[in-house]
Amino acid sequence: MRDTLEQLVVRHTHRVPLPAQAVGRAVSATAAGPAGQGAVAARQFDAALMSVGFKLSARVLEHLSGLSEGTVVDTAVRTLRTVRQMVGDHVEHNVYFVDFPANVPDTLDFWLGCIAEALTDDRVRDSTLVRLSEGVVDLLTLPSYGRYRHTYAEVLAAHDELAPALGDRTTVLHPGGPLEDEVTALYLALAGSSTPLGEDALGDLRFLAGHCADGPQPAAMPVRENRALVNRARLAVGAEPLLDTVTDVLRLACALSDGDVTLREPTRFRALSRPVRRALLAGLDAVVAASPDKLADVTAHREPFKRLGERLHPHEYPRWPRAADVFAVARGEKEARSFDSRVEELLGANDVLGAVRLLKAAPGRLFRSVDRLLRVAAAQEERDAVVAAAEEVVGQVSGRVVLSVREHLHNRAGVTGERRVFVGRSGRARVAHDARPPVPPAERERLTAALDDEVRRRLPAVDRLLVDPDVLDVALPLSGKATTSGLGVLPRGSLSPVDGELLRFFTYWRQTERSTDYDLSALMLDADYGTVGWLSYTRLTEVEGEHSGDITDAPDGASEFINLRLGAVRGAFVVPQVNIFSGEGFEEAAESFFGFMLRDAEQAGRPFEPRTVRMKSELRGTGRVALPLVFLRGPDGRWRAKWLHLYLDGHPEANRVEGNKASVATLLRGIVERDYLTVGYLTGLLAESGTTVIRWDGTAVPDGPVTFVGLERPEGLHPGSRVITPGNLRDVIPD
Structure with missing residues (x-):
């Protein structure tokens, strides 16, 4: 339990929960060890974090140095496991071509080599000859195609160590309070969010609601999906659920059956205990008694209400006649005009x-x-x-x-x-x-x-607003559905600078049951959205870069990469995409994610280097083609990323970049040419209202409390400052 709670806090807030003894000046010798005992372990912890692109703030390092060595080591193990998963370094990223991005062959030469090897293999030579005589060879039938031909250790041995660069990512972990305080604050922020949460955040809230059911609760829960998960936890501890619409009761029933509280997908309602049935029926009766017009809301969800009625048996409880009216409306026996x-x-x-x-x-x-x-x-x-x-x-x-x-x-x-x-x-x-x-x-x-x-x-009264200019083009998170969980992920429509010479995409997936083949591709378009070229398993090399090779089965996980030299890109847009060629969808796979790295031209290193990762996001949409983001070249020649978080329906099988060029270009035009409300819009309104807006230059921060808005919290802020980063950007949405 503690490990899970700490993981949630670090992932959502980039703060390390510190034992109570480490907060303030006093340190308990019995609980934390003599002062300074953990200094060596703390420095080793910091060095290990830096290898994956993270670092402890000075205050965290100071606090940990005052703890016992064992406490520091335990904290380090848990935190390192969390941040490595955040950046995608918790798995082994093997590649088909061991020297990638060097020595990637021409596509046709590579295919011919696979055929030649098949002709020397007694197991498949005859069947390959038959297919050749028919003029068609299925690459998937060739023994050397689509399967790793070397171990992960051999890949590591084939690459020089990564040379450090000033542009490498460093994500600072800041000090948190005692774990329970941090967990409570995170629960209140999620439960009381003014915008809908994404699927992963909803799952986190489900877990936290159960843990925090007896503690402080948010003053308001405007998002009904959040309320459903909190109500489930309230019922479990004997508290009254918070209900003011009939749909609140339906969502609560879905939550009790581990179903979809968004009501998008049908829920198979479980058999419910008598106390739970009484609570739901009493809630329905009270809602309708207070406002009979709310019976009309039933018509929007007739079928789920009918199925719920079969589980609640309202006829057994005549003392709640208005609850029975709800199901009569659902069955069409009673009219309630919407x-x-x-x-x-x-x-x-x-x-x-x-x-x-x-x-x-x-x-x-x-x-x-x-x-x-x-x-x-x-x-x-x-x-x-x-x-x-x-x-x-x-x-x-x-x-x-x-x-x-x-x-x-x-x-x-x-x-x-x-x-x-x-x-x-x-x-x-x-x-x-x-x-x-x-x-x-x-x-x-x-x-x-x-x-x-x-x-x-x-907008709240703000005396001094310290703004990182890079956050001004970040879109306001009007819905958590417009983003995904991960590291460095921004809401749909956001723009962020891309500073580097080499851009490397990666995707990883691990199948649950069926053989599954995902294909990473990159489509290059000109300023009029016309196709310039692409990189994929069907085109391993182009002027712009190289593909790492096709992997067609992932029982233990598989990775694919695309390496791009931004200076060589011929078009105005680069659109990375993940196509499902066969097997499990993104939501069915045991794990699937996408990300990108930035490197200097002279940096070497492995195909995957965690401290060069700028973004890693989960792939969990329902389509068969994922479009996480697009890279745009501006009039000044500089590149920026625009966040999409989109999925195309695609085909049930054999999705390829060549087959969806037109649909991607059409969709891209609609998104790229749309203007989104950004953080800059709100800061402009504050400036008009008299707020002093200070553009942060990345160096020293002002003395005294400020409200800081940026991509990362800077060190040295006054303790009384309010900090807004992408992790809590929803807090800027006014009530």
Whole structure:
């Protein structure tokens, strides 16, 4: 349990939980050992961390030096295991071509060599000759193709040691408090998040909620999925669940069955104990008693409610008749007209004013409908009524929705007829022709100004804001679904600088049951999104770089790499992608992740060097083609990464870069040309409100407390400072 809790704290916060004896000046000799006893072990711990691109802050090093050697060693073992997994160094990254990136053969020569070897192998010579006579040879039938031909130790022996460079990544680990304090703070941050969490973070919250059920709870839980996981833990300790909609009860039932609390996937409800059934039925009854209109919410989830009713047996509990009404609505035996159907009826009768009056009772729905209302409004009176209603209720709308509508309106300033990109919660993406007429400019500008005023009003008072310029182009995390867990990962739409001469992609996967073949590829496009070239198992070498070779089975894990010389890239875009050729999907595999490294041209080293890793993210989407990010060359010749976190449907089998060039280019255009609200937008509003904004130059930090916003926390900040980094960037979304 302790190991898991420490891992969560380090991974989410980049802080090392320190034993209570090490916090402050006093050190208990019996618990922690004589002062200074752990100094040697602490320095060794720091050196081991630096080999994988991490480092202890001066304060952590000082605290650990005051502990016993055994305590430091235990902390080091747990922390090193965590950070190595964060960066992808917990597995062995073998390559097909042992000298990669040197001596990678021409693709055709390599294939012919595999055929020649098959003709000397008595086991497959005859079958190979038959296929050759038919004019087609399946590479997968050749014994020397797609399987490692050397051990990981032989790969290490074939490469010189990595030469250190100033550009190597160093992620500093800062001091935390006692483990329980850190765990409680992390739980409160996740449970009380104002934006939906990603799948991994939801899993972490599920675990933490059980551990923290008896402790402090967040003042508010605006995200219903989070509330469901907390309610499950509350039930387990005999506390009343927090329920104010019938859907809250449905989500709680899904959580109790280890199902999908987002309600995207069907849940197989388990048999529930009588106390749990009574709690759920009592909750439903109370919700409907307080607001009978909430029965209408059942219609959005009829089938799950019907299946839940089969488990709850509401007929056995006549004292909760309103709970029975919920299931009667689900079965169609009782009518409960939904709010949306009433809105649709009014719009169907061209009664825009009536629809606006009704939607004012549901401010969030009004804001999500504002684009449509302005488009269908035929008269100026109707358009004025839409804007006036939005201005009247904007204070009742969540900050996340206010910002989402602000971003949406900004991107509706263009002409019609463009492509429209749809991205589902799991990152599944599709492109459609945008046939919507434009939003009237005057109303769009008036609404935009009102939204800016509202965001400015909600931002906290900040005296001094210290900003790392590299964070200004990071997109606001309006949903945790727009990112993935990992190291150095930023929300979809974020831009980050790419400083280095060699760019190396990597992917790793390990199959669960079935033989599984993932293929790492890189597509190069010109400024008009036309194909310039690509690197993949079908094109091992190009002007730009080399592919490490195709691995077609991964029972013990497999890795593929692409090495790119950025100065040699002919196009304006480089699009890395992971295609599933056969076998298990990203969510089925035991493990799958993607990342990239940056190196100087003269650096040697192994194919995978953890301290050169700039990003490593999990691959867990539902599509068959993963598009983690795209690299863009700017007018000044410098490269930047734009984060995608997208998945294409692809084909059930045999996905290849050659087969999805057109769809990738079309999707890429829609994402690259979209503007996202960024940290720079919020800092601009703060500056307009009188906040002193200081651009941090990467050296000394100001004296006294500041609010710091950046990619990494700098050392030397005043203890009273507030720190915002990508790990807690959701905290900048105003309530």
